[in-house]
Amino acid sequence: MDGGPRVPEQRRPGSGTEESAALRFSVLGPVRAWRGPDALPTGSPQQRALLAALLLREGRTATAGELIDALWGDDPPSQALAAVRTYASRLRKVLDAGVLVSESGGYAVRGLPERALDVAEVQDLATEAEKAKSAGDLAHARDLLGRALALWEGEPLAGLPGPYAEAQRVRLEEWRLQLLESRLDMDLEQGCHAEAVSELTALTAAHPLRERLRELLMLALYRSGRQAEALAVYADTRRLLADELGVDPRPGLRELQHRILQADPNLAEPSAPAAETVTAPVRPHQLPATVPDFTGRVSFVSELSDVLASAEGRVMAVSALAGIGGVGKTTLAVHVAHQARSTFPDGQLYVDLQGAGSRAAEPETVLGAFLRALGTPDSAIPDSLEERSALYRSVLDGRRVLVLLDNAKDAAQVRPLLPGTEGCAALVTSRVRMVDLAGAHLVDLDVMSPEEALQLFTRIVGAERVAAEREAALDVVAACGFLPLAIRIAASRLAARRTWTVSVLAAKLADERRRLDELQAGDLAVKATFELGYGQLEPAQARAFRLLGLADGPDISLAAAAAVLDLPLEDTEDVLESLVDTSLVESAAPGRYRYHDLVRLYARACAERDEWPPSETTAAMSRLLDFYLATVSGVYLIERPGDRLVDHLEHAEHPGLVFSDRHTAQDWLYAEAVSLLACVRQAARTGTLRRAVDVLWAAVDLAESGTNSKEYEAVAALLRVTAREAADPRTKGRALTLLAFVHHISGSRFDVALQEAEQATELAARADDPLTGCWSSNISGVVALYQNRHEEGAAHFTRAIESFRALGDRPGEASALCNLSRIHLATSRTESAVALAQQGTAMYDDMGHDLRGANGRYALGLALTQSGRLSEATECLNQALRVFRDSRQRLWEGMTLFRLAELDLAALRPAQAAVNAEAALTLLRGIGGDWRRGNVLTVLGRGLDGIGQPGRAQVCWREALDLFEALGAPEADAVRGLLTPSATV
Secondary structure, eight states: OOOSOOOOOEEOTTSSOHHHHTEEEEOSSSOEEEETTEEEOOOSHHHHHHHHHHHTTTTOOEEHHHHHHHHHTTOOOTTHHHHHHHHHHHHHHHSOTTTEEEETTEEEEOOEETTOBHHHHHHHHHHHHHHHHHTTOHHHHHHHHHHHHHTOOSSTTTTOOSHHHHHHHHHHHHHHHHHHHHHHHHHHHTTOHHHHHHHHHHHHHHSTTOHHHHHHHHHHHHHTTOHHHHHHHHHHHHHHHHHHTSOOOOHHHHHHHHHHHTTOGGGOOOOOOOOOOOOOOOOOBOOOOOOTTOOOOHHHHHHHHHHHHTTTTSSOEEEEEEOOTTSOHHHHHHHHHHHTGGGOTTOEEEEEOOTTSSSOOOHHHHHHHHHHHTTOOGGGOOSSHHHHHHHHHHHHTTOOOEEEEEEEOOHHHHGGGSOOSTTOEEEEEESSOOTTSTTOEEEEOOOOOHHHHHHHHHHHHOHHHHHHTHHHHHHHHHHTTTOHHHHHHHHHHHHTOTTOOHHHHHHHHHOHHHHHHHSEETTEEHHHHHHHHHHTSOHHHHHHHHHHTTOOSSOEEHHHHHHHHTOOHHHHHHHHHHHHHTTSSEEEETTEEEOOHHHHHHHHHHHHHHOSSTHHHHHHHHHHHHHHHHHHHHHHHHHSTTOSGGGGSOOOSSOOOOOSSHHHHHHHHHHHHHHHHHHHHHTOSGGGHHHHHHHHHHTTHHHHTSTTHHHHHHHHHHHHHHHHTSSOHHHHHHHHHHHHHHHHHHTSOHHHHHHHHHHHHHHHHHTTOHHHHHHHHHHHHHHHHHTTOHHHHHHHHHHHHHHHHHHTOHHHHHHHHHHHHHHHHHTTOHHHHHHHHHHHHHHHHHTTOHHHHHHHHHHHHHHHHHTTOHHHHHHHHHHHHHHHHHTTOHHHHHHHHHHHHHHHHHTTOHHHHHHHHHHHHHHTTTSSHHHHHHHHHHHHHHHHHHTTOHHHHHHHHHHHHHHHHHHTOTHHHHHHTTSOGGGGO
């Protein structure tokens, strides 16, 4: 009984404040916290996982890295550290002062009162039970273990993600089983054999390989006079262990079988006391029929079933299931309730509380119906809600009844309908998350997985039709957003129309404007389901629901939402969290919110129908674009101090966010990348095109880093197409400049990039937009350099240097100087190349330009390498590499490793060259273009050849040749000369 996990350091009573003494925590079920009787908000699953990790660490400090590993394992998100800090900060606000402390680069939970954590209470009770057993007081020992086991409320750390939570679940569940085995052993010692048989039968079914449970079941059956069944359990156990594990039963089990065969008199114990004779009460069975095509939801069925099973021998169990309309809450609850009928032999009650409609059921009325169903005559049913609720609990006392409260409005409607004694359980479904329903196990039901959705569609439509058009079927369930109601409607329509193919249905659903209208059949309609939830919203909630649904991004941050709604952050968070509680909006991550695809379509339809004045929808999206323009301009300026670009951008009405340092600014940019690019794409229309182009330019790091370069290129191409129709040379020129930039970054469209950059230079002159002219000249020079058009390149760079200097744009001038250095290097003017790169780098350093200074050191490293100053070149390139890594510039990190590999070859270090080239190739996979990858493969082959691996070298050169030949690149000739005759065939 002392095999449980170690628990956090506990502070003895009286050693802290009264507030701290009132804190309590549970992890043996959902992770929850209380201050006195009041439940505390513990946040998202990840935030609760962090709290659990700290509670179970014995008061020791957990570093940020350990917490990241605990929550995400080997695949943390890019913002993992920021998320950990956010979770800790939010928990610190909820808990008492000094409980969650920061120290040594990590966090710890300290100073909790004794038994503040349920694990600690279980440990104390188990220790007391051991002492009572040793003293011969089995009844007291059994009672103590029963109290300990009652503290489990389903699966430990229920619903928490991460490898740490999973490991703790396994450990805590093993501990629970050990305690349960000890309690059952005491049951048998006290003669409660017949009662134990039922429980042990269920437990052995749930844990078929646990031999101690099977041993106890054999003993209970034997002492109940069921010798043959006891021996059958042994035979089944032996067969199972042989089939599953290839082993025999352990000696204790074999010995028990032998003693049963011999009718060992020492096995006999006094029989259990006879149970009192009671009159069988009315047993209502009110559950609706379960759907015959119930599909999937395995983890949810298991979770809810475990909670219902835990009702035996503990306080009354409550599960509250929440989710958007149409997600299948009722279907799941009814299915689980039917599976649990044998656990509740005294009956099952059901009511539709009509909480999603305008006239929710009154608790008094429901209680009257329940009492009558339980056999209470009308004359005995009181009038008031309080009296009916009290009588209801009295009638249920001592009975095992399951109550299914479907479609509840809120916790206030539910509370009077809950049984009050152990042995009973309640299942609640609602569109509202019942965070204020004390003691409830909360379950958030999401849409189906793609596999489950396809299975449901197939079961309704028929396997043959789906197999013939599997891809179209996948398109249908995706268009339904994997929402069960939508899938059922779509499948039912198709099943009723034998002349339709699946492709016909997929085509109908592909039109977003008509999709909600298509998703209705008979009295089922997705739109009507959403209407019920929307109709319950307060005006501020309804406005937020409509306007935030207009944004195209996959999710939206709190700050961006505040801009859309034109509200303070605090008010925005309040309204968004209230929408999350209604299940119309989801919390994607701390501070981020999202819509289900069909809910978003419905929100947009509501905005078109209800928003007044109609211009507010346009104004809301304009505010979002302004927010991004102002904020990304600030990020650009932090990255490039002294750069004049921000002085030449459109004015933003929104002030934007302000960042204290470069890392915080970068964190924001990459976290917002997808939503920002979606906003720019959405804004690519005449009224906001100028600002859209400027947002994309200020977010140029998303292209240059390589992380989002493909998405950036797609948006830049869209802006270019849209700008063609605009009578604005400034916008056309900037759109062309951006597209030329991303095409040269992609490394495979140099001809197109040069044309675009030169056109942009002409348009900039017409628009009197000198900054665009500077950058288009600079880009033209870079492309000419790559094409070995050195004289042209020098002219472009010289023009750019003069233009930047005239504008007072020193970062731009430094960039053009470093680029001109590359031209001098290519034309064997090594000393002047070094001088130009040194001049540009020094300018960057004077301005405190870390990132662009790294670009300068990259150019200087190339010049120093060619001049034979290899040690200085290595230092320059390594300095640049550190900055690029720190700044998440994958493209430049990969290219710097490539240059270091070239340098290693020059220094006769082929092994190190191969290592650096291999790392470069990994980073440049999918970014930088085939030309750059061909160059890296060539160097990698040279390194491998130099360390005696000619076979691998030939493979690299063969791949490089294929890339260069496809591009028509001149480098193909040099690589062809490296290949052996057999490799060129």
